Amino acid sequence: MKMKKILAMALASAMVLSLGACGSSDSGSTSGSDSSAASDGTEAASSAFPGTAEDDTYVVDLRAEPPELNSILTTDIASGDILREVMVGLYKLDENDTPQPDLAETTEVSDDGRTYTMTLRQDAKWTNGEPVTAHDFVFSYQTICSKEAASSYAFIVYDNLLNGNEVYEGTMDPSELGVKALDDYTLEVTFENPIPYAEHLFSFASYYPVNQKAYEEIGADVYGDDADKIVTNGAYTISEWTHNDHITLTKNEDFYDPDRCAVGTIRYTMMNDANTRMNAFQGGQVDCINLNADQMDQAEQLGIKTESYVDNGNWYIQFNTQKTDKGLDNANIRRGLGMAINTQSLCDDILRNGSVPATGLVPTTIAGANGEKYRDAVGDVVSYNAEEAKKYFEQGLQETGLSAEDLKLSILCDDQTSGQRDAEFFQAQWKEVLGIDVEITPQPFKSRLDSMKHGDFDMVYAGWSPDYNDPMTFLDMFTTTNGNNYGKYSNAEYDSLVASALVEGDVAARQDMLAQAEKIVTNDDAAIFPLYFSGVTYAVSDKVQNMTRTGFQEFDFTDAK
Amino acid sequence: MANQLRYILKRIIYSFITILVLTSVTFLLMQLLPGDPFTGGKDIPDTVMEALKAKYGLDKPVLQQLIMYIGNALQGDFGISIPDGRAVTDIIKDAFPVSFDLGVRALLFAFIMGILLGIVAAVKRGTAWDSGAMFLALVGVSVPSFIMGALLQYFLALKLGQATGVQVFSIVGWTDWHSKILPAFALAFGSMATVSRLMRTSMLDVLSQDYIKTAKAKGLSQRQIIWRHAVRNAIMPVITVMGPLVAAVLTGAFVVENIFAIPGLGRYFVTSVQTRNYTLIAGTTVFYGTFLILANLVVDIIYGLIDPRIKLTGRKE
Numbered sequence: 025m026k027m028k029k030i031l032a033m034a035l036a037s038a039m040v041l042s043l044g045a046c047g048s049s050d051s052g053s054t055s056g057s058d059s060s061a062a063s064d065g066t067e068a069a070s071s072a073f074p075g076t077a078e079d080d081t082y083v084v085d086l087r088a089e090p091p092e093l094n095s096i097l098t099t100d101i102a103s104g105d106i107l108r109e110v111m112v113g114l115y116k117l118d119e120n121d122t123p124q125p126d127l128a129e130t131t132e133v134s135d136d137g138r139t140y141t142m143t144l145r146q147d148a149k150w151t152n153g154e155p156v157t158a159h160d161f162v163f164s165y166q167t168i169c170s171k172e173a174a175s176s177y178a179f180i181v182y183d184n185l186l187n188g189n190e191v192y193e194g195t196m197d198p199s200e201l202g203v204k205a206l207d208d209y210t211l212e213v214t215f216e217n218p219i220p221y222a223e224h225l226f227s228f229a230s231y232y233p234v235n236q237k238a239y240e241e242i243g244a245d246v247y248g249d250d251a252d253k254i255v256t257n258g259a260y261t262i263s264e265w266t267h268n269d270h271i272t273l274t275k276n277e278d279f280y281d282p283d284r285c286a287v288g289t290i291r292y293t294m295m296n297d298a299n300t301r302m303n304a305f306q307g308g309q310v311d312c313i314n315l316n317a318d319q320m321d322q323a324e325q326l327g328i329k330t331e332s333y334v335d336n337g338n339w340y341i342q343f344n345t346q347k348t349d350k351g352l353d354n355a356n357i358r359r360g361l362g363m364a365i366n367t368q369s370l371c372d373d374i375l376r377n378g379s380v381p382a383t384g385l386v387p388t389t390i391a392g393a394n395g396e397k398y399r400d401a402v403g404d405v406v407s408y409n410a411e412e413a414k415k416y417f418e419q420g421l422q423e424t425g426l427s428a429e430d431l432k433l434s435i436l437c438d439d440q441t442s443g444q445r446d447a448e449f450f451q452a453q454w455k456e457v458l459g460i461d462v463e464i465t466p467q468p469f470k471s472r473l474d475s476m477k478h479g480d481f482d483m484v485y486a487g488w489s490p491d492y493n494d495p496m497t498f499l500d501m502f503t504t505t506n507g508n509n510y511g512k513y514s515n516a517e518y519d520s521l522v523a524s525a526l527v528e529g530d531v532a533a534r535q536d537m538l539a540q541a542e543k544i545v546t547n548d549d550a551a552i553f554p555l556y557f558s559g560v561t562y563a564v565s566d567k568v569q570n571m572t573r574t575g576f577q578e579f580d581f582t583d584a585k
Numbered sequence: 586m587a588n589q590l591r592y593i594l595k596r597i598i599y600s601f602i603t604i605l606v607l608t609s610v611t612f613l614l615m616q617l618l619p620g621d622p623f624t625g626g627k628d629i630p631d632t633v634m635e636a637l638k639a640k641y642g643l644d645k646p647v648l649q650q651l652i653m654y655i656g657n658a659l660q661g662d663f664g665i666s667i668p669d670g671r672a673v674t675d676i677i678k679d680a681f682p683v684s685f686d687l688g689v690r691a692l693l694f695a696f697i698m699g700i701l702l703g704i705v706a707a708v709k710r711g712t713a714w715d716s717g718a719m720f721l722a723l724v725g726v727s728v729p730s731f732i733m734g735a736l737l738q739y740f741l742a743l744k745l746g747q748a749t750g751v752q753v754f755s756i757v758g759w760t761d762w763h764s765k766i767l768p769a770f771a772l773a774f775g776s777m778a779t780v781s782r783l784m785r786t787s788m789l790d791v792l793s794q795d796y797i798k799t800a801k802a803k804g805l806s807q808r809q810i811i812w813r814h815a816v817r818n819a820i821m822p823v824i825t826v827m828g829p830l831v832a833a834v835l836t837g838a839f840v841v842e843n844i845f846a847i848p849g850l851g852r853y854f855v856t857s858v859q860t861r862n863y864t865l866i867a868g869t870t871v872f873y874g875t876f877l878i879l880a881n882l883v884v885d886i887i888y889g890l891i892d893p894r895i896k897l898t899g900r901k902e
Contacts, residue, residue, distance in 0.1 A: 249669070
């Protein structure tokens with residue numbers, strides 16, 4: 025009995041302790057920052073978070089280890105962040121995601137829009153002392169288009185370059201691939217079809233050059249695994265890499281354009297925990313961290329400077345059109361389900377990270393024809409409307425002869441807090457607007473993808489981020505034969521529009537086709553119902569200047585001057 | 586002595602068999618998880634998928650993979666991590682020393698503090714010392730290391746640093762003593778509580794024995810009685826829990842490593858399962874398994890050394 029009492033007391037005090045921690049986290053920190061501000065005198069507003077103490081150094085949180093710095097194999101965002109600072113390609117994205125010539129001094133495009141002939145600048149050097157030449161590109165592209173390299177992003181090269189598929193399958197010699205070194209500093213790249221976004225591809229990691237000598241000396245298996253196992257040609261070099269802890273980049277003094285570096289040293293940390301990041305930021309141990317929805321109030325109270333951007337991702341509900349017994353083969357039911365979700369409230373009250381309601385499948389950041397953003401050019405195709413949603417839903421039920429009780433729908437989502445939180449919001453909206461009960465099926469990320477692959481779902485809350493800066497990367501996903509079309513949607517008109525757009529040389533006509541396809545898949549058929557274009561909100565200290573964070577460049581510190 | 590050696594040899598053989606079974610079961614079970622290392626948000630074309638599977642040997646039947654894996658493992662090759670291509674042995678070589686350092690510090694702390702607290706509580710039974718020590722122990726048992734870690738980080742690293750302007754404890758990292766105290770303490774706290782409670786009970790038991798009365802009657806001082814006679818006998822049950830405690834500290838390390846952003850093996854262990862990184866799952870599981878089995882073996886041997894009455898050969902498994 026006595027033991028129980030003590031235990032209860034201890035538990036209670038432990039709870040009080042932890043409550044105390046939560047409660048005082050706000051008030052305590054405010055006073056802390058106030059006092060430091062006061063001691064600095066009048067500049068109260070800007071001195072609360074001056075940043076890390078080291079000179080000429082930014083400490084930036086990357087959250088996790090970059091898994092693959094070998095540009096031939098890399099597919100992920102974090103590795104792309106590092107490669108962007110340490111490598112230069114033919115083109116480079118500026119702070120607005122617009123490609124600008126970098127290694128390519130002059131570019132000539134053939135009349136059919138398929139052949140790019142570029143002269144390369146001659147003062148670029150690899151960190152092993154070798155000059156950067158056209159042969160480095162030929163080597164890189166031929167390697168990525170080989171099965172031995174086993175690059176999971178190989179298709180972004182072999183699907184585009186002339187004879188790419190044949191070379192990959194081994195039915196043609198690698199020398200037949202659409203990339204030629206006409207001389208040491210003249211490169212000719214030939215595509216299978218005219219590609220309006222070719223310059224953007226040239227700025228992408230898979231299209232970076234690789235120094236053959238270094239690659240073979242270090243060995244393909246371990247290339248890019250450690251700081252001393254990679255040879256780079258960019259504005260920064262990797263000076264230190266402690267796995268799962270930090271990676272340090274130092275300004276490359278031999279680089280032909282040292283002025284573009286924002287700072288002498290960048291240290292990327294890898295803090296996995298959101299609270300840890302926040303503590304480290306407040307304690308002046310890191311200059312830039314991403315924030316989650318739960319941290320927005322705290323950041324505001326502490327007076328932390330926050331910024332946000334749309335990261336190009338689109339999150340949507342994908343319907344399994346094979347589920348006829350649940351009415352999901354009916355476009356009106358699907359449209360009703362989609363339109364019932366108040367996406368403005370979702371962004372403002374739930375997500376709170378800079379996300380904006382989706383107005384189509386292609387996010388606002390994606391480039392369109394003739395210098396205009398695609399979204400601005402073609403206008404909105406989807407929106408929230410509770411009244412309409414109810415109307416379509418009822419109409420769909422009549423068409424299928426089902427009753428609302430028959431549906432027994434479920435929504436598949438990620439098992440992380442945010443995935444379930446959002447799904448609960450949808451659940452409540454469906455109950456409120458359509459009066460139906462929808463079950464939530466949370467699964468770990470890989471399990472969710474596996475369920476999607478096997479068509480083992482009614483509706484799934486999923487997202488997509490673009491591979492390149494063109495609407496096609498969103499719109500070719502749902503053609504009948506596409507591997508990402510998990511809902512087994514099929515519409516001949518949509519398929520043919522996408523197929524025609526693939527070979528169309530006229531950018532305006534191509535954009536019209538894509539816009540029609542987008543309207544069919546999201547609005548007319550509602551096989552996919554876009555919810556929001558995802559955003560990222562981050563905290564940044566006063567010290568950081570010339571940092572680029574955009575949809576295609578999570579981090580870039582080479583846009584100075 | 587010969588008996589002891591024979592016993593140890595036998596234990597090593599048993600351990601080896603256990604590890605073999607552990608490897609096989611892990612290897613087969615992990616392939617039953619939904620998804621594979623290459624499952625991602627984007628569909629990978631079949632032809633690329635074939636190339637990927639061929640590269641990592643995943644195109645072969647599972648049993649053949651297992652046999653190849655065990656064959657390679659016996660030669661010290663645990664394969665390469667998917668998809669980053671680093672050798673699993675390199676990852677363990679890099680990350681384990683950090684976890685080990687943290688674990689050893691935590692264990693030392695847990696044992697020294699736990700034993701001292703237990704002794705004090707038993708000797709000063711019924712006093713404020715006793716209640717204080719046991720209250721601390723109860724808090725330790727009830728507050729999990731992730732809360733303890735978060736509290737310590739927030740108050741002692743962040744707030745104390747902000748209030749005094751002197752950063753005694755680092756918020757994150759694993760570099761110098763500034764950064765090593767709080768994580769070790771957070772990890773040790775629970776184990777310290779277990780040890781102190783066990784030690785107290787055991788001490789009370791020993792102190793009521795006849796030979797303690799005899800020692801008192803002989804006129805030995807209180808200090809001699811406690812340190813020479815009581816503690817040495819009372820410590821036995823504490824040694825027994827050392828094996829399980831090593832396990833608890835090792836598995837608990839992930840959470841603490843996460844909070845203090847320490848580049849240890851725990852993060853690899855957990856994320857490897859999430860990412861279906863087959864080679865790393867198998868590698869870390871076999872490694873941790875081997876380590877725990879060895880730790881238990883060492884504890885048993887120490888047991889025999891401290892109490893010669895215990896015949897290692899005679900013990901039942």
